[in-house]
Amino acid sequence: MNVANPWSKFFWNDWENDPSLRLCSFAAQGFWMRLLCLAAKSNPTGFVAVAGRPCSSTDIARLSGVSEQEVESLLGELSRNGVFSRDSQGRIYCRRMVRDNRKRQKLRQNGAKGGQASFLNSKGIFALTEQNAEQPSEQGSEPQKPESRVHKPESIPPVSPPAKTAKPKTEVCAITTDWSLSEDWREVAKTRGWSDAAIEQQAMRFKQYFGFGKGSGIRRSEKGWRQAWLNWLDRELRFHPDAATVGGKTDAPVVLPDYPPLPDALLEKLKRHYAFNASAIRRWLEPCVFDIDGGIIFAPTGFHASYLENHYGDALTRTLGRSFKFLVKPREAAYGATN
Numbered sequence: 001m002n003v004a005n006p007w008s009k010f011f012w013n014d015w016e017n018d019p020s021l022r023l024c025s026f027a028a029q030g031f032w033m034r035l036l037c038l039a040a041k042s043n044p045t046g047f048v049a050v051a052g053r054p055c056s057s058t059d060i061a062r063l064s065g066v067s068e069q070e071v072e073s074l075l076g077e078l079s080r081n082g083v084f085s086r087d088s089q090g091r092i093y094c095r096r097m098v099r100d101n102r103k104r105q106k107l108r109q110n111g112a113k114g115g116q117a118s119f120l121n122s123k124g125i126f127a128l129t130e131q132n133a134e135q136p137s138e139q140g141s142e143p144q145k146p147e148s149r150v151h152k153p154e155s156i157p158p159v160s161p162p163a164k165t166a167k168p169k170t171e172v173c174a175i176t177t178d179w180s181l182s183e184d185w186r187e188v189a190k191t192r193g194w195s196d197a198a199i200e201q202q203a204m205r206f207k208q209y210f211g212f213g214k215g216s217g218i219r220r221s222e223k224g225w226r227q228a229w230l231n232w233l234d235r236e237l238r239f240h241p242d243a244a245t246v247g248g249k250t251d252a253p254v255v256l257p258d259y260p261p262l263p264d265a266l267l268e269k270l271k272r273h274y275a276f277n278a279s280a281i282r283r284w285l286e287p288c289v290f291d292i293d294g295g296i297i298f299a300p301t302g303f304h305a306s307y308l309e310n311h312y313g314d315a316l317t318r319t320l321g322r323s324f325k326f327l328v329k330p331r332e333a334a335y336g337a338t339n
Contacts, residue, residue, distance in 0.1 A: 006040045014096070020081045031074040032083055034064045039094050046097035047087075054091040172219040175210040185229055192233065192303045194244040202243070206232050238311060241283040262286060266320075275315040284308055289329075295322055298329040 015021065021029060035048050042049050049055060057075065061068040075092075078084055084092050181203040189199045206229060209215045220228060236243040262285065270276040270285065288308070289298040297316070299305035305326040317323050
């Protein structure tokens with residue numbers, strides 16, 4: 001610390017929140033600050049002393065510029081409230097200032113043992129040895145750099161990763177005025193039980209809706225339009241179960257005259273549910289064979305079984321009081337299995 005101009009940390013909260021100091025008057029608090037200024041310059045630091053000896057009331061009065069009687073009164077007030085302490089020699093000292101000074105001295109001693117001090121003083125691992133203390137050679141004033149024994153490997157240019165080939169974008173298009181139903185789409189509709197006349201009728205409505213109606217401007221891929229066509233057919237069957245047979249003969253299974261009709265008791269139960277109107281029963285249920293005890297419904301085609309399970313499965317469960325499995329088997333074979 002610079003003795004001529006000492007510096008130390010001052011914690012304002014410690015001064016404000018010290019209960020002993022707050023019990024003192026403003027005069028005593030100001031007098032204690034004057035004593036702290038004297039203690040900061042004294043040796044040892046933190047003691048109100050001159051040349052190491054304790055200061056009397058007369059000395060403090062001369063140093064602080066107040067009367068001796070006032071000094072004794074203020075010192076008595078500070079002492080009663082425990083603001084300062086006295087050592088064995090009777091010297092007044094600030095406990096916080098003495099504690100901080102001891103900590104500062106300890107840190108200074110530890111710093112003297114650190115790496116920077118060892119480097120500057122050539123101590124420890126930085127001590128001079130015979131090898132590095134040799135004088136430079138006559139060839140130059142600078143010491144020669146020793147030859148490196150480590151051979152660096154040849155630099156290998158980085159290998160760039162293979163360029164990613166961009167996936168071709170799927171082309172999308174809208175239904176145009178010259179659109180016509182492809183043979184592939186027509187065959188798929190036939191496998192689902194649609195007649196040729198019904199397919200032509202639905203294809204015209206499909207083109208009108210997506211080409212000129214509300215769906216105009218919608219753009220899809222080829223795969224997307226194919227799925228839209230199948231969804232269109234399924235929607236028509238959901239709202240109009242006999243739509244696949246309108247306009248001509250259909251390839252869907254029909255009820256042959258020699259097949260026994262559905263039992264009257266079963267028909268009465270089915271008609272109680274709103275989903276089973278006469279058209280739905282004729283289109284989807286009469287071509288099937290019901291094994292109520294076994295919990296099986298035999299459908300003539302895979303599409304018929306799938307459609308019946310997806311659209312009427314829950315209604316059949318609620319109406320007949322049990323769940324069913326939907327299997328594919330022609331009606332003739334199905335009657336042979338149930339008999």
